[in-house]
Structures are given as C-alpha cells and as structure tokens.
Amino acid sequence: MPAMLEHTNLTVSDPDATAAWMCDLFCWHVRWSGAAMQSGRTVHVGTNTHYLALYTPGSPAKPSDDNYQTVGGLNHIAVVVDDIAAMERDVAKAGFTPMNHADYEPGHRFYFLDHDNIEFEIVQYG
Known part of the structure; x- marks a missing residue:
C-alpha cells in the first residue's frame, strides 16, 4: 500500500478564522483545536481522513519572499x-x-x- 498524506501544517495569523472560512467554503469540519508549542494555538480542519493543521505561535512573522522562489516555501x-x-x-x-x-x-x-x-x-x- 502506498503512503497516504494525512495532513499539512500551516502557520496562519488566526487559525480559528481560517478554519471558519474553510468549513464554510469546503464543507470541512474542525477535528481538534487547542494549545500548541511556543504559547500558540492549533486548529485541525478538514475531513475525517485528511486535514490542515492551522498553527499560530501568537505573533507569527510575515513571509518576506515569494514562496515560488524560496526553497521550502x-x-x-x-x-x-x-x-x-x-x-x-x-x-x-x-x-x-x-x-x-x-x-x-x-x-x-x-x-x-x-x-x-x-x-x-x-x-x-x-
């Protein structure tokens, strides 16, 4: 059996607000939410089998480069x-x-x- 992608973790400014529009647009649901590392917060939003982990450390830094030009972006x-x-x-x-x-x-x-x-x-x- 091939490996299956379970989730991707993104840093966002407001995980609850991001999860809300994702639930509305994509008919997803919040699977879990709670405290996270660096005094942050995480919300897991998606389906029963796949999700995005929306993380904020509280004061995230804004990206400074074009992601398409940044290795790892x-x-x-x-x-x-x-x-x-x-x-x-x-x-x-x-x-x-x-x-x-x-x-x-x-x-x-x-x-x-x-x-x-x-x-x-x-x-x-x-």
Whole structure:
C-alpha cells in the first residue's frame, strides 16, 4: 500500500478564522483545536481522513519572499470540487478574488489568496 498524506501544517495569523472560512467554503469540519508549542494555538480542519493543521505561535512573522522562489516555501494548496462554477461564486462571496483561470488536461482550475496570502487552487476534473 502506498503512503497516504494525512495532513499539512500551516502557520496562519488566526487559525480559528481560517478554519471558519474553510468549513464554510469546503464543507470541512474542525477535528481538534487547542494549545500548541511556543504559547500558540492549533486548529485541525478538514475531513475525517485528511486535514490542515492551522498553527499560530501568537505573533507569527510575515513571509518576506515569494514562496515560488524560496526553497521550502509553500506554493499553493489544491482542493478538488465537483462544481467549479459554484465554488468560484462561493469564493467571491467569502471575500476572496478568483484569479488565474485555466483549462488544462484533465480539468479546469482557478486560484485565490486567503487573508494570509496563502494561495489555494480550486480544481475540477472531467
């Protein structure tokens, strides 16, 4: 059996606020939340099998470089949906700006930046 990706840990400014919009947009749920290292807080948000760990040390530093130019930088997080048009409307209603639309084999995609400038790719296959 191949290894399975369980979670990714991201540093965000407000894990509760980030988890809230993710729950609304992606129909995810909070799996766990609580105290974390460096007097911080973590919220695990996702599905029953996969999640994002949203961490803040309390006073996170802002990134200073373009992640696509930084070794070890996070480029984007991709989320697969069944109805990309509906998701694009929901992303805009949530206050984010859909951008970089593209059709490619085997699907369609667009991107948006969240409040922490983390890039998300929304993709629909087929």
